[in-house]
Amino acid sequence: MKKVKQIAVISGKGGTGKTVLTACFAVLARNKVLVDCDVDAADLHLLLHPEIQERHEFSGGSVAFRDPEKCTECGKCLEVCRFDAVRENFDIDPIACEGCGFCVHVCPVQAIAMKECVNGEWFVSETAYGPMVHARLGPAEENSGKLVTVVRKRAKAIAEQSGAHYMIADGPPGIGCPVIASITGADMVLGVSEPSLSGIHDLKRVAGIATRFGIRMCCVINKFDINLENSRVLEDWCQDNGISVVGRIPFDDAVTKAMVQGKTVVEFGETRAGTEIQKVWQEVKHCLTMKE
Numbered sequence: 001m002k003k004v005k006q007i008a009v010i011s012g013k014g015g016t017g018k019t020v021l022t023a024c025f026a027v028l029a030r031n032k033v034l035v036d037c038d039v040d041a042a043d044l045h046l047l048l049h050p051e052i053q054e055r056h057e058f059s060g061g062s063v064a065f066r067d068p069e070k071c072t073e074c075g076k077c078l079e080v081c082r083f084d085a086v087r088e089n090f091d092i093d094p095i096a097c098e099g100c101g102f103c104v105h106v107c108p109v110q111a112i113a114m115k116e117c118v119n120g121e122w123f124v125s126e127t128a129y130g131p132m133v134h135a136r137l138g139p140a141e142e143n144s145g146k147l148v149t150v151v152r153k154r155a156k157a158i159a160e161q162s163g164a165h166y167m168i169a170d171g172p173p174g175i176g177c178p179v180i181a182s183i184t185g186a187d188m189v190l191g192v193s194e195p196s197l198s199g200i201h202d203l204k205r206v207a208g209i210a211t212r213f214g215i216r217m218c219c220v221i222n223k224f225d226i227n228l229e230n231s232r233v234l235e236d237w238c239q240d241n242g243i244s245v246v247g248r249i250p251f252d253d254a255v256t257k258a259m260v261q262g263k264t265v266v267e268f269g270e271t272r273a274g275t276e277i278q279k280v281w282q283e284v285k286h287c288l289t290m291k292e
């Protein structure tokens with residue numbers, strides 16, 4: 001079976017154009033499965049308009065529940081809870097509870113039990129560009145890394161069953177656990193950066209993670225022409241660190257105009273940004289072949 005090539009599009013922070021680029025790849029790539037790994041603030045659906053085919057509940061863990069009928073109000077659970085999840089009246093705050101289970105062990109009358117809680121949902125959908133797996137984590141819920149792993153696993157299974165060539169993931173911002181869950185096992189991390197000091201700093205952090213996990217990294221500079229000097233600094237740093245710069249996308253208000261219409265910029269006629277993004281996709285494909 002031909003191996004599915006996995007590409008994770010990430011950036012150290014939000015708002016660099018990562019989702020715009022992923023959505024354009026969704027249009028340009030043939031025979032692919034799409035996956036939105038930004039489960040805390042998913043927005044790929046705004047451009048790809050998925051129709052949900054399957055809906056699944058996600059449980060990221062358990063929380064403690066107290067049975068007031070059995071409780072003798074001895075206060076032992078309040079004493080031991082290090083997360084301040086037990087209130088003065090011995091009710092347990094399900095948001096504050098970390099699910100450690102310590103209170104269950106100390107309760108002398110077995111009044112506390114752990115129960116699985118539903119933290120979010122994940123979906124398998126159809127889009128005009130191919131299947132898409134995506135998710136929604138509940139407000140203030142944790143375990144987004146675990147949910148990312150769930151959606152990527154399913155996307156990979158769909159890609160393998162259907163003989164897809166590519167699995168293209170829109171990664172979450174930052175460098176935390178959900179980012180690690182988004183890139184583990186990927187063939188390429190594509191870092192999207194902007195030519196600002198914070199953009200350069202964030203790209204370096206992302207590159208640090210890719211290196212730690214032994215994943216090839218390429219870089220795209222978005223809006224490269226808003227600060228040519230910083231773009232040069234970014235390119236020099238990439239060159240010194242063995243990172244190929246596979247594209248320089250110019251600032252183009254066609255990107256925003258296309259988004260307002262719920263489209264990707266590559267579907268928005270001849271535009272400077274759209275033309276460059278088409279070249280970026282060709283470069284990405286080329287780099288993936290070179291790795292073989």
Ligand code: SF4
Nearest residue numbers: 081097098100101103
């Ligand atoms: S399970 Fe742990 S965090 Fe939750 S209430 Fe019990 S002791 Fe506190």
Ligand code: SF4
Nearest residue numbers: 071072074075077107
């Ligand atoms: S340890 Fe058990 S009995 Fe004691 S207050 Fe907590 S729930 Fe009630």
